[in-house]
Amino acid sequence: MAVVSAAKFNTSISPTWCPGCGNYGIWAALKQALFELNLEPHQVLISYDIGCCGNGANFTRTYAFHSLHGRAIPPAVGAKLGNKNLVVIAVIGDGGAYGEGIQHLIHSARYNVDITVLVHNNQRFSLTTGQATATTPSKTVTPTTPFGEIKKPINPLLLSLDSGASFVARGFANDGQHLAELIKAAVKHQGFSHVDILQPCVSFNKENTNEWYRSVIYKLDSHKYKADNLLRAKEKAEEFEQNGKLPIGILYQQERETYESQIPQLAGEPLCRQSLEGIDCLAKL
Numbered sequence: 644m645a646v647v648s649a650a651k652f653n654t655s656i657s658p659t660w661c662p663g664c665g666n667y668g669i670w671a672a673l674k675q676a677l678f679e680l681n682l683e684p685h686q687v688l689i690s691y692d693i694g695c696c697g698n699g700a701n702f703t704r705t706y707a708f709h710s711l712h713g714r715a716i717p718p719a720v721g722a723k724l725g726n727k728n729l730v731v732i733a734v735i736g737d738g739g740a741y742g743e744g745i746q747h748l749i750h751s752a753r754y755n756v757d758i759t760v761l762v763h764n765n766q767r768f769s770l771t772t773g774q775a776t777a778t779t780p781s782k783t784v785t786p787t788t789p790f791g792e793i794k795k796p797i798n799p800l801l802l803s804l805d806s807g808a809s810f811v812a813r814g815f816a817n818d819g820q821h822l823a824e825l826i827k828a829a830v831k832h833q834g835f836s837h838v839d840i841l842q843p844c845v846s847f848n849k850e851n852t853n854e855w856y857r858s859v860i861y862k863l864d865s866h867k868y869k870a871d872n873l874l875r876a877k878e879k880a881e882e883f884e885q886n887g888k889l890p891i892g893i894l895y896q897q898e899r900e901t902y903e904s905q906i907p908q909l910a911g912e913p914l915c916r917q918s919l920e921g922i923d924c925l926a927k928l
Protein backbone atom coordinates (compact mmCIF):
# COMPACT_ATOMS: atom_id res chain seq x y z
CA MET A 644 0.00 0.00 0.00
CA ALA A 645 1.33 3.48 -0.89
CA VAL A 646 2.42 5.62 2.08
CA VAL A 647 0.46 8.89 2.07
CA SER A 648 2.17 10.78 4.88
CA ALA A 649 5.56 12.36 5.56
CA ALA A 650 6.65 8.83 6.53
CA LYS A 651 7.23 8.13 2.84
CA PHE A 652 10.49 10.04 3.31
CA ASN A 653 11.70 7.56 5.97
CA THR A 654 14.26 4.88 5.23
CA SER A 655 14.47 1.62 7.19
CA ILE A 656 17.23 3.13 9.37
CA SER A 657 16.35 4.91 12.61
CA PRO A 658 18.17 8.15 13.51
CA THR A 659 21.21 7.81 15.77
CA TRP A 660 21.21 11.38 17.11
CA CYS A 661 21.43 11.91 20.89
CA PRO A 662 18.03 11.87 22.64
CA GLY A 663 16.77 15.47 22.76
CA CYS A 664 18.90 16.66 19.81
CA GLY A 665 17.35 19.45 17.73
CA ASN A 666 18.14 17.50 14.56
CA TYR A 667 15.01 15.39 15.16
CA GLY A 668 12.80 18.48 14.87
CA ILE A 669 14.53 19.67 11.71
CA TRP A 670 14.29 16.21 10.15
CA ALA A 671 10.57 15.98 10.93
CA ALA A 672 9.92 19.51 9.61
CA LEU A 673 11.84 18.81 6.41
CA LYS A 674 9.86 15.62 5.70
CA GLN A 675 6.59 17.39 6.53
CA ALA A 676 7.45 20.27 4.18
CA LEU A 677 8.30 17.91 1.30
CA PHE A 678 5.07 16.00 1.90
CA GLU A 679 2.96 19.17 1.98
CA LEU A 680 4.62 20.30 -1.25
CA ASN A 681 3.30 17.08 -2.83
CA LEU A 682 6.79 15.95 -3.68
CA GLU A 683 7.84 12.34 -4.18
CA PRO A 684 11.24 11.09 -2.97
CA HIS A 685 12.55 10.75 -6.55
CA GLN A 686 11.89 14.46 -7.21
CA VAL A 687 14.25 15.65 -4.46
CA LEU A 688 18.04 15.63 -4.17
CA ILE A 689 19.57 16.48 -0.79
CA SER A 690 23.28 17.17 -0.60
CA TYR A 691 24.48 16.52 2.96
CA ASP A 692 27.56 17.90 4.65
CA ILE A 693 29.74 15.95 7.08
CA GLY A 694 28.58 16.25 10.68
CA CYS A 695 25.71 15.17 12.90
CA CYS A 696 23.33 16.96 10.52
CA GLY A 697 24.78 15.06 7.57
CA ASN A 698 23.90 11.72 9.12
CA GLY A 699 20.35 12.51 8.01
CA ALA A 700 21.48 11.08 4.66
CA ASN A 701 20.91 7.62 6.10
CA PHE A 702 17.45 8.31 7.49
CA THR A 703 15.80 10.35 4.73
CA ARG A 704 14.42 8.75 1.58
CA THR A 705 15.24 11.04 -1.34
CA TYR A 706 18.18 11.14 -3.73
CA ALA A 707 21.16 11.96 -1.55
CA PHE A 708 24.79 12.94 -1.89
CA HIS A 709 26.98 12.82 1.22
CA SER A 710 29.74 15.30 0.50
CA LEU A 711 32.95 16.42 2.23
CA HIS A 712 32.99 18.75 5.22
CA GLY A 713 32.03 22.28 4.16
CA ARG A 714 31.27 21.14 0.61
CA ALA A 715 27.56 20.28 0.54
CA ILE A 716 26.70 23.39 -1.49
CA PRO A 717 28.83 22.84 -4.66
CA PRO A 718 27.29 19.39 -5.40
CA ALA A 719 23.85 20.91 -4.81
CA VAL A 720 24.62 23.62 -7.37
CA GLY A 721 25.94 21.01 -9.81
CA ALA A 722 22.84 18.86 -9.40
CA LYS A 723 20.57 21.82 -10.07
CA LEU A 724 22.48 22.80 -13.21
CA GLY A 725 22.43 19.17 -14.38
CA ASN A 726 18.74 18.62 -13.76
CA LYS A 727 16.73 21.78 -13.22
CA ASN A 728 13.58 19.69 -12.61
CA LEU A 729 14.95 18.41 -9.29
CA VAL A 730 14.18 20.13 -5.99
CA VAL A 731 17.68 20.58 -4.60
CA ILE A 732 18.46 21.12 -0.93
CA ALA A 733 21.78 21.33 0.93
CA VAL A 734 21.81 20.23 4.60
CA ILE A 735 24.85 21.52 6.43
CA GLY A 736 26.06 22.48 9.92
CA ASP A 737 27.33 25.88 11.02
CA GLY A 738 30.87 24.47 11.08
CA GLY A 739 30.62 23.55 7.41
CA ALA A 740 28.50 26.46 6.16
CA TYR A 741 29.99 29.37 8.08
CA GLY A 742 33.56 28.13 8.54
CA GLU A 743 35.11 25.47 6.40
CA GLY A 744 32.92 26.09 3.33
CA ILE A 745 31.91 29.72 3.85
CA GLN A 746 32.93 30.72 0.32
CA HIS A 747 30.33 28.40 -1.21
CA LEU A 748 27.52 30.09 0.73
CA ILE A 749 28.69 33.54 -0.37
CA HIS A 750 29.11 32.71 -4.06
CA SER A 751 25.97 30.62 -4.55
CA ALA A 752 23.99 33.42 -2.85
CA ARG A 753 25.61 35.88 -5.24
CA TYR A 754 24.83 33.67 -8.27
CA ASN A 755 21.23 33.19 -7.05
CA VAL A 756 21.19 29.50 -7.95
CA ASP A 757 17.76 27.99 -7.26
CA ILE A 758 18.66 25.78 -4.30
CA THR A 759 17.69 25.76 -0.62
CA VAL A 760 20.39 25.69 2.05
CA LEU A 761 19.30 24.49 5.49
CA VAL A 762 21.93 25.23 8.14
CA HIS A 763 21.68 23.26 11.39
CA ASN A 764 23.21 25.99 13.53
CA ASN A 765 24.15 24.50 16.91
CA GLN A 766 27.12 26.85 17.32
CA ARG A 767 29.54 23.93 17.66
CA PHE A 768 31.45 21.35 15.60
CA SER A 769 29.26 18.73 17.24
CA LEU A 770 30.20 15.45 15.55
CA THR A 771 33.79 16.05 16.63
CA THR A 772 32.65 16.74 20.24
CA GLY A 773 31.89 20.43 20.50
CA GLN A 774 34.76 22.63 19.31
CA ALA A 775 34.06 26.34 18.68
CA THR A 776 32.75 27.41 15.27
CA ALA A 777 32.33 30.82 13.65
CA THR A 778 28.96 31.28 15.38
CA THR A 779 30.11 30.36 18.91
CA PRO A 780 29.58 33.42 21.13
CA SER A 781 32.62 35.24 22.54
CA LYS A 782 33.90 33.98 25.93
CA THR A 783 32.37 30.49 25.46
CA VAL A 784 34.52 27.67 26.84
CA THR A 785 34.85 24.70 24.44
CA PRO A 786 37.56 22.04 23.90
CA THR A 787 39.37 24.42 21.50
CA THR A 788 38.75 27.56 23.59
CA PRO A 789 39.58 26.40 27.16
CA PHE A 790 39.96 30.01 28.38
CA GLY A 791 36.93 31.25 26.49
CA GLU A 792 36.43 32.15 22.80
CA ILE A 793 38.30 35.39 22.09
CA LYS A 794 36.97 35.92 18.55
CA LYS A 795 33.79 37.73 17.57
CA PRO A 796 31.10 35.46 16.07
CA ILE A 797 29.87 36.13 12.55
CA ASN A 798 26.26 36.94 11.83
CA PRO A 799 25.25 34.40 9.14
CA LEU A 800 22.05 36.15 8.09
CA LEU A 801 23.83 39.46 7.56
CA LEU A 802 26.43 37.60 5.55
CA SER A 803 23.96 36.02 3.14
CA LEU A 804 21.95 39.25 2.84
CA ASP A 805 25.14 41.11 1.92
CA SER A 806 26.08 38.34 -0.53
CA GLY A 807 22.85 38.72 -2.52
CA ALA A 808 20.70 35.83 -1.24
CA SER A 809 17.15 36.36 -2.47
CA PHE A 810 15.47 34.45 0.40
CA VAL A 811 16.79 34.65 3.96
CA ALA A 812 15.02 33.14 6.97
CA ARG A 813 15.65 31.90 10.49
CA GLY A 814 13.84 28.98 12.10
CA PHE A 815 13.92 27.04 15.35
CA ALA A 816 14.43 23.27 15.38
CA ASN A 817 11.87 22.72 18.13
CA ASP A 818 9.06 24.68 16.50
CA GLY A 819 8.32 22.10 13.81
CA GLN A 820 5.15 23.57 12.31
CA HIS A 821 6.71 27.02 11.89
CA LEU A 822 9.92 25.51 10.52
CA ALA A 823 8.03 23.33 8.01
CA GLU A 824 6.29 26.47 6.72
CA LEU A 825 9.65 28.22 6.32
CA ILE A 826 11.15 25.24 4.46
CA LYS A 827 8.13 25.11 2.13
CA ALA A 828 8.49 28.83 1.36
CA ALA A 829 12.23 28.43 0.82
CA VAL A 830 11.78 25.50 -1.58
CA LYS A 831 9.03 27.32 -3.50
CA HIS A 832 11.16 30.46 -3.81
CA GLN A 833 12.85 30.66 -7.23
CA GLY A 834 16.41 31.51 -6.31
CA PHE A 835 18.92 31.01 -3.53
CA SER A 836 17.24 30.36 -0.18
CA HIS A 837 19.15 30.36 3.08
CA VAL A 838 17.42 29.10 6.23
CA ASP A 839 19.50 29.34 9.39
CA ILE A 840 17.99 26.93 11.92
CA LEU A 841 18.69 27.40 15.63
CA GLN A 842 19.42 23.85 16.75
CA PRO A 843 20.00 22.81 20.36
CA CYS A 844 22.91 20.36 20.73
CA VAL A 845 22.13 18.78 24.08
CA SER A 846 25.52 17.08 24.37
CA PHE A 847 28.01 19.84 23.55
CA ASN A 848 26.23 23.17 23.88
CA LYS A 849 25.02 23.70 27.43
CA GLU A 850 24.46 27.45 26.91
CA ASN A 851 22.07 27.65 23.96
CA THR A 852 19.54 25.16 25.29
CA ASN A 853 15.92 24.64 24.26
CA GLU A 854 14.81 26.70 27.28
CA TRP A 855 17.28 29.49 26.50
CA TYR A 856 16.09 29.68 22.89
CA ARG A 857 12.47 29.81 24.00
CA SER A 858 13.29 32.78 26.27
CA VAL A 859 14.82 34.88 23.45
CA ILE A 860 12.95 33.81 20.31
CA TYR A 861 9.91 35.58 18.91
CA LYS A 862 8.01 35.07 15.65
CA LEU A 863 7.93 37.74 12.98
CA ASP A 864 4.33 38.72 12.32
CA SER A 865 3.88 38.74 8.52
CA HIS A 866 1.09 41.36 8.87
CA LYS A 867 3.44 43.77 10.62
CA TYR A 868 6.81 42.83 9.16
CA LYS A 869 7.21 42.99 5.38
CA ALA A 870 10.16 40.99 4.12
CA ASP A 871 10.74 43.03 0.97
CA ASN A 872 13.24 45.57 2.25
CA LEU A 873 16.96 44.79 2.47
CA LEU A 874 17.80 47.48 5.04
CA ARG A 875 14.93 46.39 7.29
CA ALA A 876 16.04 42.76 6.92
CA LYS A 877 19.57 43.68 7.97
CA GLU A 878 18.22 45.44 11.05
CA LYS A 879 16.24 42.31 11.95
CA ALA A 880 19.28 40.13 11.33
CA GLU A 881 21.24 42.24 13.84
CA GLU A 882 18.58 42.36 16.53
CA PHE A 883 20.25 39.85 18.81
CA GLU A 884 23.38 42.02 19.00
CA GLN A 885 21.18 45.06 19.76
CA ASN A 886 18.59 43.78 22.25
CA GLY A 887 19.20 40.05 22.83
CA LYS A 888 16.08 38.93 20.92
CA LEU A 889 16.05 36.38 18.07
CA PRO A 890 13.31 36.90 15.47
CA ILE A 891 12.32 33.76 13.53
CA GLY A 892 10.52 33.82 10.18
CA ILE A 893 11.26 35.15 6.69
CA LEU A 894 13.54 38.17 7.03
CA TYR A 895 13.96 38.85 3.33
CA GLN A 896 12.51 37.71 0.01
CA GLN A 897 13.10 39.27 -3.38
CA GLU A 898 12.35 37.99 -6.90
CA ARG A 899 15.51 38.07 -8.95
CA GLU A 900 16.63 36.17 -12.06
CA THR A 901 18.29 32.89 -11.19
CA TYR A 902 21.76 31.99 -12.42
CA GLU A 903 20.52 29.05 -14.44
CA SER A 904 17.70 31.00 -16.14
CA GLN A 905 20.32 33.25 -17.76
CA ILE A 906 22.30 30.44 -19.37
CA PRO A 907 20.98 29.63 -22.87
CA GLN A 908 22.35 26.09 -22.80
CA LEU A 909 20.11 25.32 -19.83
CA ALA A 910 16.92 26.40 -21.57
CA GLY A 911 14.60 23.61 -22.70
CA GLU A 912 15.19 20.05 -21.59
CA PRO A 913 17.26 19.51 -18.42
CA LEU A 914 20.95 19.13 -19.27
CA CYS A 915 20.96 15.48 -18.18
CA ARG A 916 18.29 14.68 -20.80
CA GLN A 917 19.90 16.54 -23.68
CA SER A 918 21.45 14.43 -26.41
CA LEU A 919 25.19 14.49 -26.97
CA GLU A 920 24.65 13.47 -30.58
CA GLY A 921 26.26 15.85 -33.05
CA ILE A 922 28.36 17.54 -30.32
CA ASP A 923 32.06 17.24 -31.00
CA CYS A 924 33.68 17.94 -27.60
CA LEU A 925 37.17 18.00 -29.12
CA ALA A 926 36.27 20.31 -32.02
CA LYS A 927 38.12 23.37 -30.72
CA LEU A 928 41.18 21.60 -29.34
Ligand SMILES: Cc1ncc(C[n+]2csc(CCOP(=O)(O)OP(=O)(O)O)c2C)c(N)n1
Nearest residue numbers: 694695696712736737738739767768769770
Ligand atom coordinates in the same frame (compact mmCIF):
# COMPACT_ATOMS: atom_id res chain seq x y z
C1 LIG B 1 37.87 18.56 5.48
C2 LIG B 1 37.48 18.06 6.82
N1 LIG B 1 37.80 18.79 7.91
C3 LIG B 1 37.46 18.36 9.14
C4 LIG B 1 36.77 17.19 9.29
C5 LIG B 1 36.42 16.69 10.67
N2 LIG B 1 35.03 16.90 10.98
C6 LIG B 1 34.10 15.95 10.75
S1 LIG B 1 32.60 16.37 11.31
C7 LIG B 1 33.19 17.85 11.87
C8 LIG B 1 32.31 18.78 12.64
C9 LIG B 1 31.06 19.13 11.94
O1 LIG B 1 30.46 20.27 12.56
P1 LIG B 1 29.30 21.03 11.83
O2 LIG B 1 29.65 21.26 10.43
O3 LIG B 1 28.95 22.23 12.63
O4 LIG B 1 28.12 19.96 11.88
P2 LIG B 1 27.43 19.29 13.18
O5 LIG B 1 28.24 18.07 13.50
O6 LIG B 1 27.44 20.28 14.27
O7 LIG B 1 26.06 18.94 12.68
C10 LIG B 1 34.55 18.00 11.61
C11 LIG B 1 35.38 19.17 11.96
C12 LIG B 1 36.43 16.46 8.13
N3 LIG B 1 35.71 15.34 8.18
N4 LIG B 1 36.80 16.91 6.91
Ligand code: SF4
Nearest residue numbers: 661664695769844845
Ligand atom coordinates in the same frame (compact mmCIF):
# COMPACT_ATOMS: atom_id res chain seq x y z
S1 SF4 C 1 26.26 15.68 19.45
FE1 SF4 C 1 24.78 17.37 19.50
S2 SF4 C 1 24.22 17.75 17.35
FE2 SF4 C 1 25.21 15.74 17.48
S3 SF4 C 1 23.53 14.26 17.68
FE3 SF4 C 1 24.24 14.76 19.75
S4 SF4 C 1 22.94 16.47 20.43
FE4 SF4 C 1 22.73 16.30 18.20
